Amino acid sequence: MRVADSVVQEKFLREVGKISPEIVLQRYESGRFASNEGVFKEYLKALVATGRLDRTSMDDIMRNAQGAGAGYGHAASTAMPGAGAGGWLANATGSHGGSSMAGANYYGAMGGHGYQMHAAGAAPGAGAGAGASSGMGGMFSSANPFLAAQQAGQAGEGAAPVQVQIVEGNMKTQFWRIARLLALAGIVWYAFDNFVDGKGMMPRGLSGEVKAFVGVTGKTFEDVKGAQEAKDELQEIVEYLKDPTRFTRLGGKLPKGVLLTGPPGTGKTLLAKCIAGEAGVPFFHAAGSDFEEMYVGVGARRVRDLFEAAKKASPCIVFIDEIDAIGSTRALKEQQALKMTLNQLLVELDGFRDSEGVIIIGATNFPDVLDPALVRPGRFDRNIVVPLPDLHDRTEILKLYLEKVPHEDNVKALDIARGTPGASGADLSNIVNVAALRAAKIGAETVTTEDLEYAKDKVLMGAERRSAIIPKEVREVTAYHEGGHALMALKTPAAMPIHKATIMPRGQALGMVHQLPEEQDMLQRTKRQMLAELDVCMGGRAAEELIFGPDYVTSGASSDIQKASQIARAMVERYGMGSSEVGVVFVPTDRQPISDETRQRVDAEVKAILNASYDRARKLLGSNKKELHRLAKALLDHESLTAEHIQLVIKGKPLPASVRRMTTMKEDDEAGGVGGASETSKLAPKQQPAPPVAAPAGKVAT
Numbered sequence: 092m093r094v095a096d097s098v099v100q101e102k103f104l105r106e107v108g109k110i111s112p113e114i115v116l117q118r119y120e121s122g123r124f125a126s127n128e129g130v131f132k133e134y135l136k137a138l139v140a141t142g143r144l145d146r147t148s149m150d151d152i153m154r155n156a157q158g159a160g161a162g163y164g165h166a167a168s169t170a171m172p173g174a175g176a177g178g179w180l181a182n183a184t185g186s187h188g189g190s191s192m193a194g195a196n197y198y199g200a201m202g203g204h205g206y207q208m209h210a211a212g213a214a215p216g217a218g219a220g221a222g223a224s225s226g227m228g229g230m231f232s233s234a235n236p237f238l239a240a241q242q243a244g245q246a247g248e249g250a251a252p253v254q255v256q257i258v259e260g261n262m263k264t265q266f267w268r269i270a271r272l273l274a275l276a277g278i279v280w281y282a283f284d285n286f287v288d289g290k291g292m293m294p295r296g297l298s299g300e301v302k303a304f305v306g307v308t309g310k311t312f313e314d315v316k317g318a319q320e321a322k323d324e325l326q327e328i329v330e331y332l333k334d335p336t337r338f339t340r341l342g343g344k345l346p347k348g349v350l351l352t353g354p355p356g357t358g359k360t361l362l363a364k365c366i367a368g369e370a371g372v373p374f375f376h377a378a379g380s381d382f383e384e385m386y387v388g389v390g391a392r393r394v395r396d397l398f399e400a401a402k403k404a405s406p407c408i409v410f411i412d413e414i415d416a417i418g419s420t421r422a423l424k425e426q427q428a429l430k431m432t433l434n435q436l437l438v439e440l441d442g443f444r445d446s447e448g449v450i451i452i453g454a455t456n457f458p459d460v461l462d463p464a465l466v467r468p469g470r471f472d473r474n475i476v477v478p479l480p481d482l483h484d485r486t487e488i489l490k491l492y493l494e495k496v497p498h499e500d501n502v503k504a505l506d507i508a509r510g511t512p513g514a515s516g517a518d519l520s521n522i523v524n525v526a527a528l529r530a531a532k533i534g535a536e537t538v539t540t541e542d543l544e545y546a547k548d549k550v551l552m553g554a555e556r557r558s559a560i561i562p563k564e565v566r567e568v569t570a571y572h573e574g575g576h577a578l579m580a581l582k583t584p585a586a587m588p589i590h591k592a593t594i595m596p597r598g599q600a601l602g603m604v605h606q607l608p609e610e611q612d613m614l615q616r617t618k619r620q621m622l623a624e625l626d627v628c629m630g631g632r633a634a635e636e637l638i639f640g641p642d643y644v645t646s647g648a649s650s651d652i653q654k655a656s657q658i659a660r661a662m663v664e665r666y667g668m669g670s671s672e673v674g675v676v677f678v679p680t681d682r683q684p685i686s687d688e689t690r691q692r693v694d695a696e697v698k699a700i701l702n703a704s705y706d707r708a709r710k711l712l713g714s715n716k717k718e719l720h721r722l723a724k725a726l727l728d729h730e731s732l733t734a735e736h737i738q739l740v741i742k743g744k745p746l747p748a749s750v751r752r753m754t755t756m757k758e759d760d761e762a763g764g765v766g767g768a769s770e771t772s773k774l775a776p777k778q779q780p781a782p783p784v785a786a787p788a789g790k791v792a793t
């Protein structure tokens with residue numbers, strides 16, 4: 092789930108942290124949720140609680156604190172060894188440590204491209220971070236179901252939804268009093284319990300209505316692009332809801348509860364709404380954290396209320412987002428109140444008859460942590476995975492949102508999609524949003540490809556740090572570093588084609604080289620491709636060493652090195668691509684004991700692969716030193732170079748006079764300082780933009 096509101100997020104994390112600090116770490120380090128000081132504190136607490144504080148470098152913690160483009164960055168950087176092809180190599184400072192691992196499952200399978208970025212040793216400026224986190228957390232928060240629904244309502248899609256509080260009857264009032272008493276007892280008990288645990292106590296209001304969002308959603312499967320398998324599976328439920336008794340009479344058998352699982356922003360909530368919309372039934376929306384109450388009995392009561400209301404409205408859908416908040420094994424072990432809540436949910440689930448017409452849909456990003464009782468047959472026994480969109484689906488999603496804004500005819504959704512592997516539906520809709528805003532801001536009437544490119548980088552990488560002052564020497568090293576990556580990518584046959592290179596600082600990165608897969612997301616990679624990837628990784632450091640000497644290499648290569656190590660390790664441990672010494676084996680990593688001897692052999696093998704790759708990079712760059720100089724100089728002059736321009740540059744040919752920097756259209760508030768602010772002022776509608784810009788050298792640091 093994505094919570095736009097950082098206060099809500101903070102509250103949620105605080106509660107989760109008491110029972111499952113791992114989840115706090117995962118969520119926080121995914122970088123995808125709103126953040127504030129309180130949230131950061133919860134993160135620190137979770138680090139302490141899990142004992143990870145000792146194993147996490149201060150750099151990482153501080154970087155996380157800034158929320159810099161890390162979410163996307165890291166997840167994808169671990170995609171490499173995981174399975175897929177690419178991702179953004181977010182070379183922020185230091186190592187990504189354990190944090191990367193959290194996202195790896197989801198992102199790992201995505202094929203894609205790579206961004207190689209080169210980052211500062213001690214990345215300055217928290218400003219960039221803030222931009223980044225708002226970009227992902229949901230500046231435009233299409234992910235917030237309430238907001239999304241409201242927007243839909245405004246747009247006239249279906250009846251405007253209402254937010255109701257379930258009102259209690261007389262009998263209930265009686266009961267409520269008892270509940271309060273019980274709750275009071277609960278406070279005392281908890282105060283004591285928490286005191287003993289030394290965890291501190293979080294007082295909370297006692298008002299116990301569950302805020303269920305109820306409404307007719309008016310959404311149909313047409314509103315969800317991709318996720319075809321999920322839609323196919325859910326179709327059956329639509330049939331059922333249209334006429335439950337008929338469905339059961341005809342012998343149809345349905346799951347009572349359906350779990351939608353998958354990374355944040357992939358459209359789980361949207362899908363649930365679509366089922367309701369397709370079947371024309373009411374939609375009850377609650378979040379797991381709504382039930383998560385420390386006071387005994389309150390959460391359980393909310394569950395009961397919710398289901399009572401649902402039964403009255405049947406046929407209908409009850410959607411419980413982030414169900415892990417009440418259903419995780421660990422949570423249950425440690426929190427008695429939660430257990431009651433979950434038990435109540437189980438009772439409700441068990442209590443339904445097939446013909447009753449209530450379908451319960453739970454959504455979670457962490458299916459693995461759910462209590463087995465919850466996923467037993469007859470309960471949430473159907474698991475439907477909603478994956479990140481592949482190239483085709485990303486294209487469709489972009490088209491869907493592009494249709495809603497006026498755009499140039501030559502805008503190609505496919506091209507944007509190719510540059511966004513690993514992006515969720517929510518990210519993509521956000522990209523279109525940001526692009527539209529940008530176009531509006533400069534007074535253009537249509538959205539251009541350039542707007543979208545800009546938005547893509549902004550949403551996925553964090554805001555440009557145009558105002559950051561990057562010292563000349565740093566820019567220079569960065570130019571050679573990125574030049575090294577780029578040259579390696581060009582000269583290594585199996586490497587992914589290069590898309591662009593830039594030394595425009597963005598997020599924590601001082602620069603990056605962006606590669607694209609040729610045709611589609613790669614589903615598998617050959618050893619040759621992996622070696623090529625290693626070599627491209629090594630290109631950054633190798634270039635630094637070659638030009639500035641071994642004593643002047645920088646910390647900016649840290650995450651290149653980390654990524655390379657991960658690839659090499661995966662090759663040896665998982666893909667059987669090491670030498671015959673280790674052989675074709677799968678080396679278990681998860682706490683299973685392996686012999687010291689095997690360990691040593693694996694380590695030696697990994698090292699050998701890395702050293703060989705570094706040597707290749709050094710050699711190749713050494714014999715192309717002239718090209719490297721040209722490339723670095725051009726980067727210093729123009730900041731960003733397209734693949735085409737890079738080709739010209741390394742051949743020593745002049746760039747077209749009209750070369751403009753891809754990512755650097757001036758914006759009023761970002762323009763800052765020195766001359767040349769007269770660049771593209773206004774886009775002529777219906778015409779591919781941009782008056783030529785002569786980008787004078789070294790004008791970045793304003």
Ligand SMILES: Nc1ncnc2c1ncn2[C@@H]1O[C@H](COP(=O)(O)OP(=O)(O)OP(=O)(O)O)[C@@H](O)[C@H]1O
Nearest residue numbers: 092093234315316355356357358359360361516517
């Ligand atoms: N497949 C898709 N097609 C069209 N739009 C999508 C798709 N996936 C996501 N979106 C857009 O992203 C928004 C957020 O998606 P949604 O809230 O449904 O994701 P979610 O999987 O429930 O996320 P979370 O796990 O964070 O709750 C949607 O409202 C929609 O605008």
Ligand SMILES: [Zn+2]
Nearest residue numbers: 208209631651
């Ligand atoms: Zn690098």
